[in-house]
Amino acid sequence: DQQVKQNSPSLSVQEGRISILNCDYTNSMFDYFLWYKKYPAEGPTFLISISSIKDKNEDGRFTVFLNKSAKHLSLHIVPSQPGDSAVYFCAARGSWGKLQFGAGTQVVVTP
Amino acid sequence: DTEVTQTPKHLVMGMTNKKSLKCEQHMGHRAMYWYKQKAKKPPELMFVYSYEKLSINESVPSRFSPECPNSSLLNLHLHALQPEDSALYLCASSQLLGETQYFGPGTRLLVL
Numbered sequence: 408d409q410q411v412k413q414n415s416p417s418l419s420v421q422e423g424r425i426s427i428l429n430c431d432y433t434n435s436m437f438d439y440f441l442w443y444k445k446y447p448a449e450g451p452t453f454l455i456s457i458s459s460i461k462d463k464n465e466d467g468r469f470t471v472f473l474n475k476s477a478k479h480l481s482l483h484i485v486p487s488q489p490g491d492s493a494v495y496f497c498a499a500r501g502s503w504g505k506l507q508f509g510a511g512t513q514v515v516v517t518p
Numbered sequence: 519d520t521e522v523t524q525t526p527k528h529l530v531m532g533m534t535n536k537k538s539l540k541c542e543q544h545m546g547h548r549a550m551y552w553y554k555q556k557a558k559k560p561p562e563l564m565f566v567y568s569y570e571k572l573s574i575n576e577s578v579p580s581r582f583s584p585e586c587p588n589s590s591l592l593n594l595h596l597h598a599l600q601p602e603d604s605a606l607y608l609c610a611s612s613q614l615l616g617e618t619q620y621f622g623p624g625t626r627l628l629v630l
Binding site for chain 2: 439441443448449450451452453456496500503504505506508509510513
């Protein structure tokens with residue numbers, strides 16, 4: 408059963424505009440959420456995280472929002488840059504500290 | 519510094535070969551992880567070590583054998599693999615079990 412879902416497999420956005428990536432989860436026991444960025448043939452790079460006791464965390468161009476009641480997580484990237492073109496995975500921490508990953512969203516930033 | 523290194527970068531092996539993947543971190547992290555990732559899929563957890571002891575084995579076939587010789591090093595020994603085991607093998611580490619994981623670049627494995 409997939410407990411973390413990224414329902415948009417791809418997203419195309421113009422350079423300079425905002426990218427919004429969404430993630431839904433089903434397990435209310437998840438207590439920590441992360442976003443990773445992945446280029447082809449490389450390992451995932453940690454971007455930003457948020458604890459379940461918060462609803463927003465910001466780091467430079469990246470902001471993560473958490474809506475616990477809706478079990479929904481989103482990542483905002485503003486402004487989007489060509490180097491942001493990558494696959495973005497959201498992940499949630501469950502029991503034993505194990506991460507459950509979503510299927511990923513391919514972001515393409517166009518000039 | 520959040521660097522995790524993995525060697526080799528690429529590996530081709532036959533089904534009767536024995537090979538090993540190596541992962542190293544010098545961040546003082548006490549938890550280390552092995553993941554397998556197939557194309558266009560999320561990483562799948564294989565093994566977790568905490569303080570050099572195996573904490574989690576996600577029902578991985580015995581042809582994959584992990585080893586943690588010390589707190590900085592994690593190996594994955596491979597023997598009698600199948601073509602369907604071809605994938606990107608990722609190592610990760612975190613300060614402690616359950617904390618933010620930092621990934622290495624991966625080893626691209628092809629089993630012929």
